[in-house]
Amino acid sequence: MDKFSVYSARLVDKTENFTSGHRACQGCAEALAVRHVMKALGRDTIVAMSTGCMEIISSPLPLTSWKVPWIHNAFENSSAVISGVEAGMKAMMRKGKLPQKKINFVAMGGDGSTADIGMGQLSGALERGHDFVYVCYDNEAYMNTGIQRSSSTPYGASTTTSPAGKLSIGQHTQKKNMAQIAVAHNIPYVATACSSYPFDLMDKVKRAAETPGAAYIHVLSVCPTGWRIPTEDAIKYGRLAVDSCVFPLYEVINGEYKLSYKPYKKLPLTEYLKGQGRFRHLTETDIRHIQEQVDRDYAKILKLCGEGK
Amino acid sequence: MARTRKGIEVSIAMADAVAQADVDVIAAYPITPQTHIVEHLSEIVAEGHLDAEYVPVESEHSAMSVCCGSSAVGARTFTSTSSQGLALMSEIFTIAAAMRLPMVMALANRSLSSPLSIWNDHSDVMSVRDAGWLHVFVENGQECYDNVFCGFRISEDPEVMVPLAVNLDGFILTHMIEPVIYEDDETIKKYLPPFKMKNALHPDNPVSMGCFGMPEIYTETQMSREQGVQNSYPTIVKAWKEWGDLTGRYYHPVETYKADDAEYCIVTMGSYGETAMEVVDTLRKEGEKVGVVKIRLWRPFPFEDFRRAALGKKSLIVIDRAISFGGPGGPVASELRSALYGRQGAPVIVNYIAGLAGRDVSRNDFRNIILEGKAKAAKGDTDGFTLYGLRG
Numbered sequence: 227m228d229k230f231s232v233y234s235a236r237l238v239d240k241t242e243n244f245t246s247g248h249r250a251c252q253g254c255a256e257a258l259a260v261r262h263v264m265k266a267l268g269r270d271t272i273v274a275m276s277t278g279c280m281e282i283i284s285s286p287l288p289l290t291s292w293k294v295p296w297i298h299n300a301f302e303n304s305s306a307v308i309s310g311v312e313a314g315m316k317a318m319m320r321k322g323k324l325p326q327k328k329i330n331f332v333a334m335g336g337d338g339s340t341a342d343i344g345m346g347q348l349s350g351a352l353e354r355g356h357d358f359v360y361v362c363y364d365n366e367a368y369m370n371t372g373i374q375r376s377s378s379t380p381y382g383a384s385t386t387t388s389p390a391g392k393l394s395i396g397q398h399t400q401k402k403n404m405a406q407i408a409v410a411h412n413i414p415y416v417a418t419a420c421s422s423y424p425f426d427l428m429d430k431v432k433r434a435a436e437t438p439g440a441a442y443i444h445v446l447s448v449c450p451t452g453w454r455i456p457t458e459d460a461i462k463y464g465r466l467a468v469d470s471c472v473f474p475l476y477e478v479i480n481g482e483y484k485l486s487y488k489p490y491k492k493l494p495l496t497e498y499l500k501g502q503g504r505f506r507h508l509t510e511t512d513i514r515h516i517q518e519q520v521d522r523d524y525a526k527i528l529k530l531c532g533e534g535k
Numbered sequence: 536m537a538r539t540r541k542g543i544e545v546s547i548a549m550a551d552a553v554a555q556a557d558v559d560v561i562a563a564y565p566i567t568p569q570t571h572i573v574e575h576l577s578e579i580v581a582e583g584h585l586d587a588e589y590v591p592v593e594s595e596h597s598a599m600s601v602c603c604g605s606s607a608v609g610a611r612t613f614t615s616t617s618s619q620g621l622a623l624m625s626e627i628f629t630i631a632a633a634m635r636l637p638m639v640m641a642l643a644n645r646s647l648s649s650p651l652s653i654w655n656d657h658s659d660v661m662s663v664r665d666a667g668w669l670h671v672f673v674e675n676g677q678e679c680y681d682n683v684f685c686g687f688r689i690s691e692d693p694e695v696m697v698p699l700a701v702n703l704d705g706f707i708l709t710h711m712i713e714p715v716i717y718e719d720d721e722t723i724k725k726y727l728p729p730f731k732m733k734n735a736l737h738p739d740n741p742v743s744m745g746c747f748g749m750p751e752i753y754t755e756t757q758m759s760r761e762q763g764v765q766n767s768y769p770t771i772v773k774a775w776k777e778w779g780d781l782t783g784r785y786y787h788p789v790e791t792y793k794a795d796d797a798e799y800c801i802v803t804m805g806s807y808g809e810t811a812m813e814v815v816d817t818l819r820k821e822g823e824k825v826g827v828v829k830i831r832l833w834r835p836f837p838f839e840d841f842r843r844a845a846l847g848k849k850s851l852i853v854i855d856r857a858i859s860f861g862g863p864g865g866p867v868a869s870e871l872r873s874a875l876y877g878r879q880g881a882p883v884i885v886n887y888i889a890g891l892a893g894r895d896v897s898r899n900d901f902r903n904i905i906l907e908g909k910a911k912a913a914k915g916d917t918d919g920f921t922l923y924g925l926r927g
Contacts, residue, residue, distance in 0.1 A: 270738045274604065287752050290743035295736040297607050298745035299630055303600035306592065310560060310604020310612075311736060313588035317559040318610055321586050323729070329738060347600065350593030 238428070239265050241293075248291040249283040253457030255464060256280060256363045256447035259421035260334070263361055263445075266431035267330050269294055272315075274308040276335030276344060277301040279370040280363065302344035305351035305360055308333040312356045330435045331358040337378035338368045341402045352411040352440045359434040359441045362404060365449035373452040377402040380472075382516055383504045385452075390507040400519070408442035409478050415441035416478040417486075422448070422464025426475060426486055433477075446473045454503020463502070470498040471524040476531055485531040495520055538719045545676035545708045546571035548715040549641055549701075552683035554585040555723050559610035562590040562601035566620040567653045568705035569643040573615055595620035599627035606636035606698075607744055609735030611687065613638065617705055618645035618659045625663055632667030633760060634745055635696040637730070639686040640668075641679070644805065644856075645705040646892040654893025655705040657805070657856035660833075661866045667760050669699040669767055670833035674808040676713035679703050681784055684718075684727050688774045691730045695767040702833070704806040706893060722781055764835050771832060788837035791844050793819060794826030799850040799882070799912065801905050802828045804867060807854060807896065814901040825905060830867065838874050845875060848882040852908030854896075855888045855920070864888075864920040885911045886920035894924065 243264035250257035260280055264271070273296045275281050281298045284291040299307045312331040318324040333351070335344060340362040348360060367385045368374040375388035375397050384396035408416045415437040419427040427445065434441035446467055448460040455463055467473040470493040475486040495517045499505040508516075536555065543551075550572050553561070561580070563573040580589040588605075592598045598614050606612045616624065621642065631638065647658040660670065669689065673679050682701045690699040703709060734742045748756055772788065779785030792812045794800050803811045808829040818825050828844045828851065830837075845851060855865020863869040868886035875881035885908040890896040896904075904923055911917065 285746035287746040287748045292743050295741045296743045306597035306600030307604040310601035313560045314605030314608040314610030317588045
């Protein structure tokens, strides 16, 4: 991570574009991520948001937390809606119907709307190459409807539709890797981020917004309610996810991988899993098995980033 | 472009109208029989004859989503679909109306699967009857061309702000070569003002669109939608009147043919109107006191216009192009029955469902339907519906 960023808290814009007073749960790291993303983007931004936690908590008619133009349409289509917003603005500016202005076009959705129900639409928008940024806030399940599993729920997590039981380990499939799927579209910018690393997140959002064409940012967003952790520990668990290399932070710029942060000391997975209610049923054998998977995946990322041993 | 009359495929004429309307964004996904419209539009854009964004989406669901986005920023927006495409986009189709996002759709009517069929009937449009769009039915190429301009004018009117579908029968119209008068660009400019959306998405005037509604407010939002659709009626009538004054071609919510002194009428919607008129001409010569009532405006339903045309007749023979399974008959007939219920001088209604999935309904079939329907009405055999031409 850029050292300058670490110490530049005072340089961050004090303006809030996603304002307080919204109805997120206590300790919601996703709302925090949205706040940081909106600080990085600034006012000249149009946001299209999918149905989900962030939409529900920020827009109970007739109230709104949004200081920028914001549109919600449906669960799966924020990437298609922003495609229309971008196309409409582009056409009208080109034709002189609107004055020229640099506007950030941003679509946002949770992991359910991104990795499951809206993946086709996201793929279409990335493939068409609209000039937009897609931000996925990944809290690893359908938290808004009550902690149901999504394809982004990690192996072994107990959710209300992948409950741990006598015959079940909980989620028995591997987490879908959306960042890699975005990379496969050959778009100019892809990054992973986490709201426990706000400067890294804001840097990446700015870079994505400055990149012409489609950009994708996958933000791990800790959900105390769904992960069954104390509300004051959201930031801690984001750091543990990164420090245990469960969720590595990296960028892919024009196909080139770059590691954003290498933990000084890679923490064992148990540090991350223990204390999370959704993993409390896991046995030592289960954890060993998951640790092997994490090691394999992290080694792959290191190799791609040219950080091999 | 100067005013010209040319023989042209209806789909092409419709696409040319969209270009003349100076549309900003077109988003569409290919589906038969709508394809010629969007193919021609993409060509027009590729050749630089229209400065617009053609967004080749990956599904109809996305087509309507893109249209919502572009309409929300105040861009003039057009799309076209049929059948399964409409079914796939139906979720967003409803939201477009609920969010009051103006746009025009060419809905090339085609039957819904299954069995899969690419041919024409009205089962697609009837499946979205209550979505809150404005629906206009046309019966020939000229009407398709004209109603693109009227459609934008109505949909984008600040008093309306409701999306509008121009329903044209698949193949029967989309693939037909007909004489169509193209108006000159000056006339179009005079008729169709630029789209000015009041609260468009723009950083200079931030608004939140598509918020969620608690029970305390949802009811009021629905009343506002209902009022929007109802309020569109005077705008529609005015838009058609002014188009008529400019071009000589007038449209009305309900149109009649030889109906004034008719004892009974056949009721049609869409392209069947032309055949019905021909058959009525023949029957008139044979002494039958028959006329035609054509429903042009389906939503908002023109109750008063319809009653004016219908009250005092002995019977109406209504041709539906879709089945409401397990229901009271075809969707048009059941609508007309309820429009007339309890009214003095209300005609009885005999309901035929015909021409499903493009099965031909010839002049002779119309003649059979009219005469058989008249006999049924006389006998009081008016319950339910008859599926015309059903075999076995």
